[in-house]
Structures are given as structure tokens and as C-alpha cells.
Amino acid sequence: MRYFDYIGNENLERLFLKKPQYFNRDTDKELLKYSLGAFIYVPATRYDMAYKTVSGKVMGDRPLAICLEDAVGAAGEEEAIKNLELILKNFKDNNVKNIDDIPLIFIRIKDANQLEKIKKIIKDYEKIITGILIPKCDSHLIEKIINILNSFKLTKMYVIPIIESKEFIYKENKDYYFENMYKTLLKYKDRVINIRIGIADLLGIYGIRRSKLFSMYDNIICTSFIHDVINYLNRPELDIPISGGVSELFNMDNEIIKNKYIEEIMLDKFHGFIGKTVIHPNQIKIVQALQVISYEDYMDAKNILNSTESIYGVSKGILGERMNEVNPHLLWAKKTLILSQIYGVLNEGVDYNELLEF
Numbered sequence: 001m002r003y004f005d006y007i008g009n010e011n012l013e014r015l016f017l018k019k020p021q022y023f024n025r026d027t028d029k030e031l032l033k034y035s036l037g038a039f040i041y042v043p044a045t046r047y048d049m050a051y052k053t054v055s056g057k058v059m060g061d062r063p064l065a066i067c068l069e070d071a072v073g074a075a076g077e078e079e080a081i082k083n084l085e086l087i088l089k090n091f092k093d094n095n096v097k098n099i100d101d102i103p104l105i106f107i108r109i110k111d112a113n114q115l116e117k118i119k120k121i122i123k124d125y126e127k128i129i130t131g132i133l134i135p136k137c138d139s140h141l142i143e144k145i146i147n148i149l150n151s152f153k154l155t156k157m158y159v160i161p162i163i164e165s166k167e168f169i170y171k172e173n174k175d176y177y178f179e180n181m182y183k184t185l186l187k188y189k190d191r192v193i194n195i196r197i198g199i200a201d202l203l204g205i206y207g208i209r210r211s212k213l214f215s216m217y218d219n220i221i222c223t224s225f226i227h228d229v230i231n232y233l234n235r236p237e238l239d240i241p242i243s244g245g246v247s248e249l250f251n252m253d254n255e256i257i258k259n260k261y262i263e264e265i266m267l268d269k270f271h272g273f274i275g276k277t278v279i280h281p282n283q284i285k286i287v288q289a290l291q292v293i294s295y296e297d298y299m300d301a302k303n304i305l306n307s308t309e310s311i312y313g314v315s316k317g318i319l320g321e322r323m324n325e326v327n328p329h330l331l332w333a334k335k336t337l338i339l340s341q342i343y344g345v346l347n348e349g350v351d352y353n354e355l356l357e358f
Helices: 009-015 047-054 077-094 112-117 119-124 139-151 174-187 199-205 220-233 255-270 281-291 295-306 326-343 352-357
Strands: 016-018 038-043 063-067 104-108 131-134 158-163 276-278 314-316 323-325
Touching: 009 016, 016 295, 038 047, 038 281, 047 063, 047 077, 077 119, 112 119, 112 139, 131 139, 139 158, 139 174, 158 174, 174 220, 199 220, 255 281, 276 281, 281 326, 281 352, 295 323, 295 326, 323 326
Parallel strands: 038 063, 038 276, 063 104, 104 131, 131 158
Antiparallel strands: 314 323
16 A cells, blocks of 8 residues: 555656655564554445445555444444454455555454453454554553563564553543553553544543543643653653544644644644544645655755764754754654655655545
8 A cells, every 4th residue: 555546657756756665564674563554444234335445545644443442322332343243254255355455454452351252353354454542541451462472373464553541541540541552552562553642532631621622632621641641651762653643633624623633633643643643535645745755855865864974963954944964853754754755755846735636
């Protein structure tokens, strides 16, 4: 699969200095973990919606989670599990010609008991499932889920913890839970491909929901939580990408909603997050477009990496507007070049708005 595969070659040449490259579930983890981009949740109870997404009929979508948790009502679990099996069976029977035809499919489970319940499905379709999302996650649950997968002999299946419970926000608990999460992630870093944050759940603890007038960075609960997530978990020794929080606002014809969404994604990136959970196709193209590397960032990153052996530790940026400094900017430069492989690099003078025209 490849991002922006719905754009024709002529326009790709015009827009991209470096085009996005192909990737699949067997791509090396050091590259694959940065490739989740706009990661959409689809409820397993909605067969038509889920199958359409899995089979690539939603433009721009590649990574996805078939959800057996929040998107499924209390009485819908049995139907959701049946649909999950049907979706995977029909996709495998009708669409899989080679591995590059398979999107990154994750299953968002409700809990460990449900994972045991769907063992046969996971085993039967292990070759088209990339991993398991773990909601309401803490350090103990990560270990439990990985041990269950190991008991299924699925020792290479990835997991994605979702941090979204009160233990990580209440002042008297959070340090203990974050410290244990850090230790567990370090222990199992080869199995954890991404970390996600559940903004809606955390706001819900306080009886708050998003407003179209604000981004999550305008809310002190969110910013306090994000501070802790970055401080504990966005560390070089973990090197596990963290994605931006989901927004339930999806009417991108509303300029207020669209502009706030773009502002939030830009702030996600500025805080070191990569990609974003999405719940509606309208959000996908905006998230993907904003993951593409700018001409300035790409050229400056290359210059920094080429200067590591130079006698000069600083140089002028490609556009003459900023200073490149090897020591503090080195990690940024390395990540920028990795992301350029997945999302591509825009040509000089092109910005993300041109990608939204398709």
C-alpha cells in the first residue's frame, strides 16, 4: 500500500519532490511504526462500513481498526464478532492477491476475555491482521494481552495500548501508573508499534466533551495529560511513536471545525505526535496531507545529517529563515527522513492545501 495512491502520476510528479513509498505489514518495524497516519476506527457491527474500509473503497485510508469495544453497544458483541469473521473471510477470499493488497488491519478488543473468545478468528486470519488495540490500557493489561497472544503462538503480532483511563489523569495515581507503563513498554518495545491516547474518554471522566470552537490544546485537562504522556513516554530509549487524540467533529464543510482541526494536527506535530486517530472519512485526507514532509524540513534534515562530521555545528536553513544546529536537531532530522519515506516530500512552493484538492 502507498499513501496518496488516488493521485495520478502526473500530479504526483508536480506535487512531490519525493513520492511516498510502498509498505505493508511485513515492512521493518522501524519504518512501519511511523506509517499509521490517519488511523480510522470502524465498528464491527456495521458490516457494510467496515468491509468498505477494509477493502480500500474509502479514499486515502490504509491503517484501520475494526472495533469491538466503544463503537459496539452492550447488546451488539455477538453480532460484532460474527461480522468481524465475515469481513476478514470475504476480504481474504475476494481481495488478497499479494501482501501489498492488504491494509494494516488491527482489531480493537473490549478486554482480555474477549480476546480469548475470538482466538479462532485471530488464528485463522493472522496473515492479514497486523495487531491488537488495547483500550483502557495499563501496564498489567499490556503484559496480559501479549501473554495471551503468545499462548496463541502469535509471537510477532503487534499491540497498541490506548491510554485513556482515570488512573493516568488523577493526580494521586498518575505518576505510579505512568512509571509502570514506561517500564512495561520498555520491556515489550519490540511488540508495541504505537501508543494512542483516548481524549474523549478522559474528558468524559469530567463530564466534558469537545467544542467546535476549541482544539484539545485549549483544555487544561488535555494539556496536563499530554504533558505527562510526552514526559514519560516520548523518550528515545522507547522510540515508540505516539499518535494525536481523536476528535468527534467531522463536518469539514464547516470552516470553524476544519480550521480548528488543522490547527490541532499542527500542534500534535509540534508536540511530537505522529498521525491521528480518526472516526470519519472526512478527517482522513486532512490528517494524511499534514503528515507529508515540507521541502524546507526535508532539505534541512538532510543538511543536518550530512553535517555530523563537519567542523561546523551550525548552518543556515535552506530557505535562509532559520538556523540548523546539529546536536539539538539531530533526532528531529533522523525522524524527518524516516517520515519522508512513508508520507513523501512536497516540492518547493507546494503546501498541504494542494493535496486536499483531490
